Amino acid sequence: LLLESRLWQALEQQEFELYLQPQVDLPSGALIGAEALVRWHHPELGTVGPDRFIPIAEESGLILPLGEWALRRAVALLERWRGIGLGHLRLAVNLSARQCHGDALLGQLDELLATSGIDPALLELEITETAAMQDPELSRALLQQLRARGIRVAIDDFGTGYSSLSYLKLFELDRIKIDRGFVKDIETDPDDAVIVGATIGLAHSLGLGVIAEGVETAAQAEFLRGKLCDEAQGYLFARPMCVDEFERTASAAL
Ligand code: G
Ligand code: G
Ligand code: MN
Ligand code: NA
Numbered sequence: 001l002l003l004e005s006r007l008w009q010a011l012e013q014q015e016f017e018l019y020l021q022p023q024v025d026l027p028s029g030a031l032i033g034a035e036a037l038v039r040w041h042h043p044e045l046g047t048v049g050p051d052r053f054i055p056i057a058e059e060s061g062l063i064l065p066l067g068e069w070a071l072r073r074a075v076a077l078l079e080r081w082r083g084i085g086l087g088h089l090r091l092a093v094n095l096s097a098r099q100c101h102g103d104a105l106l107g108q109l110d111e112l113l114a115t116s117g118i119d120p121a122l123l124e125l126e127i128t129e130t131a132a133m134q135d136p137e138l139s140r141a142l143l144q145q146l147r148a149r150g151i152r153v154a155i156d157d158f159g160t161g162y163s164s165l166s167y168l169k170l171f172e173l174d175r176i177k178i179d180r181g182f183v184k185d186i187e188t189d190p191d192d193a194v195i196v197g198a199t200i201g202l203a204h205s206l207g208l209g210v211i212a213e214g215v216e217t218a219a220q221a222e223f224l225r226g227k228l229c230d231e232a233q234g235y236l237f238a239r240p241m242c243v244d245e246f247e248r249t250a251s252a253a254l
Contacts, residue, residue: 033090180214
């Protein structure tokens with residue numbers, strides 16, 4: 001495929017860019033950080049979203065160097081923010097299954113933490129439920145190692161995989177991200193409303209935070225606020241944006 005051969009070149013030629021989508025505290029609306037979402041600026045195709053190349057990168061193994069690049073870039077951003085008055089903001093980075101199950105991740109993180117001096121608690125790693133459940137024992141050990149370094153851990157796309165509630169206890173976590181598939185219909189689908197409300201209650205009773213993703217309407221935000229959801233992310237607040245725009249937005253909010 002055209003894309004696959006071009007992807008390796010793209011990394012060398014620095015055609016990837018991290019976009020940032022703001023995350024807000026639901027009760028106050030305050031900006032608390034962002035999720036990093038990779039984009040590919042293809043010379044002919046224009047901006048290509050991760051849905052089109054992450055699966056190919058997973059398949060081909062490129063996800064490993066791409067994932068390392070994303071971590072390096074994220075840590076550099078956190079370091080930069082410390083110097084421009086944005087040192088309170090967190091940054092969440094997505095991990096692929098291959099990164100979670102390979103043996104390079106912890107070494108990369110140790111090097112980045114040692115050379116940057118960032119507060120590890122400002123870095124959050126998102127692991128999808130599906131990736132975590134591929135090998136629960138290995139995931140449990142990895143998450144424990146991440147938490148031992150002070151790095152935050154979130155379960156992404158919560159509720160979409162073959163989740164077993166017992167793993168919420170097995171894994172050391174900081175929070176779960178409620179998948180936007182549940183958020184989409186909370187006003188119209190009573191089942192989704194019940195699932196979201198119960199998930200928030202369950203997470204809180206286990207001492208976990210909750211962020212809802214894909215929040216698009218004020219009514220959805222209101223519902224989530226009523227259920228004491230901690231944070232939210234979605235088009236209602238902001239779309240993913242380039243770093244410059246994020247920094248301008250964050251500085252204006254100070
Ligand atoms: O907007 P959005 O299209 O940006 O992202 C689509 C999907 O791509 C999301 O599910 C997200 O988790 C994934 N994704 C975005 N950036 C990265 C990344 O750096 N690494 C991995 N593994 N997945 C990513
Ligand atoms: O990693 P994850 O699958 O959670 O990545 C978030 C994805 O959701 C990205 O593709 C991002 O662009 C997308 N997204 C973020 N906010 C919204 C939203 O409010 N509505 C929809 N439909 N998609 C969103
Ligand atoms: Mn994510
Ligand atoms: Na998600």
